[in-house]
Amino acid sequence: MQYAMLNSSITATQAIELEYNDSKSTSKRHNNECKFGLRCNPSLLVAPLHDGDLNRQRLFDRLRQLAELEDDWDGEGSPTPSSLIVQNAEKLILALPWEALLANEDEEDLMPMPGGKLTLDWFYPHSTRRILSIEIAENGCGAYCRRPLGVIWYFQQFAPDTLPPHLAQALTSLH
Numbered sequence: 001m002q003y004a005m006l007n008s009s010i011t012a013t014q015a016i017e018l019e020y021n022d023s024k025s026t027s028k029r030h031n032n033e034c035k036f037g038l039r040c041n042p043s044l045l046v047a048p049l050h051d052g053d054l055n056r057q058r059l060f061d062r063l064r065q066l067a068e069l070e071d072d073w074d075g076e077g078s079p080t081p082s083s084l085i086v087q088n089a090e091k092l093i094l095a096l097p098w099e100a101l102l103a104n105e106d107e108e109d110l111m112p113m114p115g116g117k118l119t120l121d122w123f124y125p126h127s128t129r130r131i132l133s134i135e136i137a138e139n140g141c142g143a144y145c146r147r148p149l150g151v152i153w154y155f156q157q158f159a160p161d162t163l164p165p166h167l168a169q170a171l172t173s174l175h
Contacts (some may be wrong), residue, residue, distance in 0.1 A: 013164045055101040059120075060091045062110045069112060079116040084138045089118050090159040092136060096171065103174035122174055132170060136160065 067086045073081050103122055109118050118136040123129060134143040144153040155167050
């Protein structure tokens, strides 16, 4: 199992696993002493990372890679995603519901687009057909969602940190 420190100054990749005292083991150990005789700092809380957390971290890692692209990354003259687009993508990733993170399993689901935009996609299982796609631009986001029975919903110009209710509902139903 992977663990993350619940402390804003420590990232998940820097986290270490600690074993805390419980009421049954206090007779075996002194005060804040942990396994292997290490001293634990009770202010550093440790929590297990779950699949949704790991997928959110994976999206942030992918976003950092895309932010480092050079202009003309596609050989067609496309610009690097701007810092504003990267900031909007960060806000969107933080706003995604847990179920959407569980359903988003591939780093290639966050991709650069010609013109410097980014797109975050969800696909039908074992298919290249998109269920939902969110385009991330400097002026906000837009999306479309393919619903059962062939109905397609379009969402234009929404703030990356405020998902439209129907889009949030569609994202929640992905997993």
